[in-house]
Amino acid sequence: LTKEETSVLGQTFKRDETRTIVEYQCSKGFETSDLTFRYEFTDLDDRENVVGNFKSHAAELGYSLDFGENLNRRWDSRLRYFTRSGRAQSTFLTADEALRIDHYENLFTDYRYLLTRIETDVGATTTHAGTVRAQHRLYRSLTSTLTGQGTLEDLPTGERTRYAGQLDLDYQRAVPWNGRVFAGTGVRYQIDDNRFTVSRV
Numbered sequence: 001l002t003k004e005e006t007s008v009l010g011q012t013f014k015r016d017e018t019r020t021i022v023e024y025q026c027s028k029g030f031e032t033s034d035l036t037f038r039y040e041f042t043d044l045d046d047r048e049n050v051v052g053n054f055k056s057h058a059a060e061l062g063y064s065l066d067f068g069e070n071l072n073r074r075w076d077s078r079l080r081y082f083t084r085s086g087r088a089q090s091t092f093l094t095a096d097e098a099l100r101i102d103h104y105e106n107l108f109t110d111y112r113y114l115l116t117r118i119e120t121d122v123g124a125t126t127t128h129a130g131t132v133r134a135q136h137r138l139y140r141s142l143t144s145t146l147t148g149q150g151t152l153e154d155l156p157t158g159e160r161t162r163y164a165g166q167l168d169l170d171y172q173r174a175v176p177w178n179g180r181v182f183a184g185t186g187v188r189y190q191i192d193d194n195r196f197t198v199s200r201v
Contacts, residue, residue: 017046033065044086054086072102091119106137123156143170158196165189 004015020043027036038060046052061079078096093116100110109132116127129151136144145168153160168186175181 014048016048017044019044032067032071033063036060036062051087054084054088056082056084058082068101074100089121091117093117107135109134124154125156126154128152141171141173144168145170155196157198158194160195161191161193163191 002015002017002019004013006013021040023038023040025036025038027034029035038058040056040058042054042056042058044052044054059081063075063077065075067073067075076096076098078094080092080094080096082090082092084090095115096112097114098110098112100108102108111133112129112131114127114129116125116129118125130149132148134146138144145166147164147166147168149162149164149166151160151162166186166188168184170182170184172180172182
C-alpha cells in the first residue's frame with residue numbers, strides 16, 4: 001500500500017496505489033538432474049492514475065540433466081512466459097535449449113536453440129536462433145573455436161534471415177619470470193537478408 005501527497009510551489013501531487021504480489025517457487029534435485037519452477041502474479045491498482053493499472057503473470061520452468069558415458073553430456077532447458085494486461089499489454093515467451101558434449105578432455109561441442117515470441121499492440125515478432133560450436137585445445141596453448149549461427153525473424157513488416165560462420169584462434173604461452181604471452185585472431189562471414197514489405201536488402 002502506497003499513499004503519498006506532496007505539495008511544491010502550490011501544486012499537489014498524489015499517489016495512491018495498491019500492489020498485490022503472489023509468488024511461488026519450488027525445486028527438486030535428482031541424482032543427475034535438477035528441476036525448478038517459479039510463478040509470480042502482480043496486480044497494480046492505481047487510484048490516482050487508473051490508466052496505469054495492470055495485471056501480470058510470469059512463469060519460469062527449468063530443467064538440467066547430466067547423462068551419457070561418464071556423464072559427459074549436459075542438457076539445459078529453460079522456458080519463460082510473461083503476460084501483462086492494461087495500457088502496455090504484451091506477451092513474452094522464450095524457450096532456450098542447450099546441449100554440451102565433452103568428447104575428450106581437449107574437445108567439446110555445444111548446440112543451442114532459442115525461440116523468442118513477443119506480442120504487443122503493434123503485432124507479433126517471432127525469432128528462431130540456432131548456434132553450433134566446436135572448441136579444441138592443442139597442448140594447452142592453442143585454442144581453436146569454430147561457430148555456426150542461423151537466425152530467422154518473423155516481423156510484422158516482413159522477414160529477416162542471418163547466417164554466419166566464425167573461426168577464432170587463441171594462443172598463449174608461458175615465458176620466463178612468471179610471464180605469459182597471448183595472441184589471437186579470427187575471421188567471420190555473415191549473410192543478412194532482409195525481406196520487408198517496403199524494401200528488400
